[in-house]
Amino acid sequence: xxxxxxxxxxxxxxxxxxxxxxxxxxxxxxxxxxxxxxxxxxxxxxxxxxxxxxxxxxxxxxxxxxxxxxxxxxxxxxxxxxxxxxxxxxxxxxxxxxxxxxxxxxxxxxxxxxxxxxxxxxxxxxxxxxxxxxxxxxxxxxxxxxxxxxxxxxxxxxxxxxxxxxxxxxxxxxxxxxxxxxxxxxxxxxxxxxxxxxxxxxxxxxxxxxxxxxxxxxxxxxxxxxxxxxxxxxxxxxxxxxxxxxxxxxxxxxxxxxxxxxxxxxxxxxxxxxxxxxxxxxxxxxxxxxxxxxxxxxxxxxxxxxxxxxxxxxxxxxxxxxxxxxxxxxxxxxxxxxxxxxxxxxxxxxxxxxxxxxxxxxxxx
Amino acid sequence: xxxxxxxxxxxxxxxxxxxxxxxxxxxxxxxxxxxxxxxxxxxxxxxxxxxxxxxxxxxxxxxxxxxxxxxxxxxxxxxxxxxxxxxxxxxxxxxxxxxxxxxxxxxxxxxxxxxxxxxxxxxxxxxxxxxxxxxxxxxxxxxxxxxxxxxxxxxxxxxxxxxxxxxxxxxxxxxxxxxxxxxxxxxxxx
Numbered sequence: 001x002x003x004x005x006x007x008x009x010x011x012x013x014x015x016x017x018x019x020x021x022x023x024x025x026x027x028x029x030x031x032x033x034x035x036x037x038x039x040x041x042x043x044x045x046x047x048x049x050x051x052x053x054x055x056x057x058x059x060x061x062x063x064x065x066x067x068x069x070x071x072x073x074x075x076x077x078x079x080x081x082x083x084x085x086x087x088x089x090x091x092x093x094x095x096x097x098x099x100x101x102x103x104x105x106x107x108x109x110x111x112x113x114x115x116x117x118x119x120x121x122x123x124x125x126x127x128x129x130x131x132x133x134x135x136x137x138x139x140x141x142x143x144x145x146x147x148x149x150x151x152x153x154x155x156x157x158x159x160x161x162x163x164x165x166x167x168x169x170x171x172x173x174x175x176x177x178x179x180x181x182x183x184x185x186x187x188x189x190x191x192x193x194x195x196x197x198x199x200x201x202x203x204x205x206x207x208x209x210x211x212x213x214x215x216x217x218x219x220x221x222x223x224x225x226x227x228x229x230x231x232x233x234x235x236x237x238x239x240x241x242x243x244x245x246x247x248x249x250x251x252x253x254x255x256x257x258x259x260x261x262x263x264x265x266x267x268x269x270x271x272x273x274x275x276x277x278x279x280x281x282x283x284x285x286x287x288x289x290x291x292x293x294x295x296x297x298x299x300x301x302x303x304x305x306x307x308x309x310x311x312x313x314x315x316x317x318x319x320x321x322x323x324x325x326x327x328x329x330x331x332x333x334x335x336x337x338x339x340x341x342x343x344x345x346x347x348x349x350x351x352x353x354x355x356x357x358x359x360x361x362x363x364x365x
Numbered sequence: 366x367x368x369x370x371x372x373x374x375x376x377x378x379x380x381x382x383x384x385x386x387x388x389x390x391x392x393x394x395x396x397x398x399x400x401x402x403x404x405x406x407x408x409x410x411x412x413x414x415x416x417x418x419x420x421x422x423x424x425x426x427x428x429x430x431x432x433x434x435x436x437x438x439x440x441x442x443x444x445x446x447x448x449x450x451x452x453x454x455x456x457x458x459x460x461x462x463x464x465x466x467x468x469x470x471x472x473x474x475x476x477x478x479x480x481x482x483x484x485x486x487x488x489x490x491x492x493x494x495x496x497x498x499x500x501x502x503x504x505x506x507x508x509x510x511x512x513x514x515x516x517x518x519x520x521x522x523x524x525x526x527x528x529x530x531x532x533x534x535x536x537x538x539x540x541x542x543x544x545x546x547x548x549x550x551x552x553x554x555x
Contacts, residue, residue, distance in 0.1 A: 007537050046544050047511060052485070053492040054512030059426060063419045066390045070397065 006036075010043050126304040127266045127311075129181045129211075132164045132249065132282030161362035166247040166286035166299070167191055167215065169357040170232075170322065171334045172225045174217035176201060177318060178285030178361050179300045180208050189215060191359035194253050201361075205325040210271055210317045211300045214325060215361075228337035229353045230287075232315045233294040236263060243275055245299055245312075246351065247286035248360035255351060256283070258308070260296075265311040266303060273297055276308040285361060288312040293342025293350050374440045381429050393422055396441055400448045409452065417455065421448040424482045438473060446472040450479045495546040503539035510536060 012018045013026050030037045088095075165182030169175065176191060183189055183203060192198045199222060201215040237243075237260055244257040258277035265272025275288065279302050288297035297312030322334055342350045380388025397418055404414035424447050425440070436443060449472050496504050502524060509515045509523070517529045526532040 007540065008533065042544055042548065046540070046547055049488055049492050049547065050507065050511050050543075053489050053496075054508065056423070056489055059423060060419065062386065062389065063393060063422060066393045067397075067415060067419070069390075070394050 006039075007043070010040050011047075013040070014044055014047070127301055128304045129179070129301045130165070130249075130279055130281050130284035130299065130310075131179070131182045131184075132280075132284075133162070161190070162365055163363040164248060164282055165284040165361045165363070166282065167359045167361040168285075168287045168295075169225045169228055169359075170214070170318070171336055172228060173335060174199075174222055174224065175204075175334050176215040176217070176359060176361075177298060178213055178215060179298065180206055180211045180213045181300070182285050182361055183213055183215075183363055185365050186363045187365045189364070190362045191215070191217075192362065193357070193359045194355045197356075205321065205328070207321050207324070210313050210321060212298060212313060212318060212321055214321070225357060227339075227341075228357060229341040229350075230289065230293050230295050230357075231337050231340045232319055233290070233296045234316055234319060236314065236316070237273070237290060237296045239263060241296075242291050243277070243288055243296065244347070245277055245279075245283065245286045245288050246354060246358045247279075247283035247299065248358075249280035249282035251360075253355060253358060254283075261308075266301070269311075271317050272300070272311045272313050275310050275312055277310055278308065279310045282360075286358065287354075288315075289342075289350075289354075293340055293345075293354075374436070377440065378429055378436075381426060389422075389426065392425075392440065396444050399441065399445060403445070403448065404452055407452065408456075413452075413455070417448050417451050418444075420451055420482075420486075424478060427482075427485075428478065442471055442473065447479060447482075454479075454483075491547060491550050494550065495543055498546050499539065499543055503535075503542065506532075506536055507539055507543060 009018070009026065013023065018026060030040065163182065163186075165178055167176045167178035167182075170177050186203075189201050189203070190198060191201055199217040199219045202218050203213055204216045205214040206212075239260060239262070241260045242257070243260050244255065246253055246255055248254070256277040256279060258275055260273055261276045262274035264270050265274055273288070273296070275297075279299060283299050284301070286299040287295045288299055290296050294315075295318075296315050298315070298318060299310065299312045302310040319336070322336065326334060342353060345353075377388050377392050381392070400418040400421065401411070401414040404417055405411070409417070421444050425444060496508075499507070506520065506524065509520055510517075515523075517532060520526075520536075521529055521532045524532065524535075526535065
């Protein structure tokens with residue numbers, strides 16, 4: 001039977017420490033004794049497995065300790081730091097060059113883009129509608145109202161208008177025209193002229209393409225405006241014609257004068273004229289008249305950042321709109337004025353006659 | 366400047382061949398974040414990442430030690446590929462097939478390396494079990510002699526045997542039992 005001496009021999013054989021003649025004898029024995037050969041084979045396998053297992057355990061142990069060191073040890077941080085330093089020293093020059101190149105290109109690009117943009121900026125001007133926000137007046141009015149309210153506490157304080165613009169009569173039976181954007185989002189609309197006549201009006205027709213809206217007086221006590229002194233021009237006016245307007249850029253009526261500077265409006269809009277009248281928010285919806293007292297357009301906007309470039313919708317489009325309205329609302333009679341009383345009179349006389357037909361349009365919402 | 370010793374893959378591999386633990390530690394720390402990111406972004410946990418990564422490093426380490434590594438790519442790519450494969454296998458075992466693996470790196474298919482590793486793992490599993498069943502003092506005796514390669518004389522003193530013959534006899538009996546245990550559950554796939 002086997003005992004530990006044979007084991008020892010096997011081990012020594014496997015380790016190769018057997019003397020030459022003993023080894024020869026052992027190998028001869030292996031050839032004849034199959035059981036011994038099996039034993040040797042098994043023995044070799046077990047030992048190998050065991051030794052590898054031992055090594056593996058050691059390696060796992062090592063890796064585990066590395067892992068815990070990595071997770072907990074501050075060494076990880078310091079070594080990161082040194083790694084960063086090494087990296088920095090190695091590449092400091094390259095980084096400096098790269099940084100300066102990028103700085104240069106950034107500022108260079110910014111500068112050149114600005115250069116290119118400069119002329120473009122002039123072209124991308126904005127169109128400004130001349131509707132006026134009445135924040136300031138509101139405060140002033142409130143102050144006055146407060147004074148009144150303290151005297152008579154029972155009366156509820158009237159609300160002041162939120163926006164205002166200008167409008168003018170187009171027929172004696174209570175039709176008024178103004179710019180659509182003036183009454184945009186309105187709950188109720190009031191008009192008032194220089195003489196202090198006040199009417200409540202409602203919108204009857206709107207054309208946002210031309211930015212025009214026709215209003216009608218709703219007041220039951222309204223008896224008509226009387227004969228209008230101006231007429232509407234159907235043809236296009238000529239360049240250089242002297243024109244003027246009346247409007248309400250503030251609480252009082254304001255006169256503005258200039259000339260017709262182009263037959264087309266903002267960005268080539270053929271429904272409008274360009275005029276050189278200084279205009280302000282609140283002028284929108286005002287009439288544009290020529291020397292003879294013909295209405296040739298309706299003021300509606302100007303170009304931001306450009307002096308003396310204002311726009312007015314041509315009167316022919318207003319007339320077209322009136323016919324449109326007549327067709328739409330059957331039987332609606334708008335009797336446009338046919339006779340011009342202003343022609344030949346002086347400018348101041350014209351203004352005096354006109355004043356009563358120009359209204360401030362107050363928009364509440 | 367210690368770290369810069371291992372800046373290249375070649376330096377790391379040379380370090381591992383020379384049993385330099387610092388090279389191993391450096392390698393380990395260098396690529397752990399990549400694998401950790403991969404495992405965690407593919408429905409794994411921190412612990413699983415650690416497990417898989419260590420296994421990957423072991424495959425790599427043993428390949429180098431056995432001089433059987435023909436590295437046709439970076440160590441990084443190799444580790445990633447091994448760990449990726451191991452993790453796919455682990456997922457399959459858990460019954461969760463990842464229908465889409467989010468890869469952050471390129472990878473190789475590694476047809477041979479991983480199965481070889483798995484075979485080894487199986488063998489080690491059996492060995493560990495056999496050693497556990499063996500019980501004390503046999504286990505320590507064998508480990509001391511064969512793994513830690515201690516001399517017979519030290520063992521005699523440590524275990525308090527009367528002479529080396531008794532120790533040898535005891536060792537023989539232990540080994541006999543271990544063989545039995547080992548071969549009953551382990552059949553090498555040849």
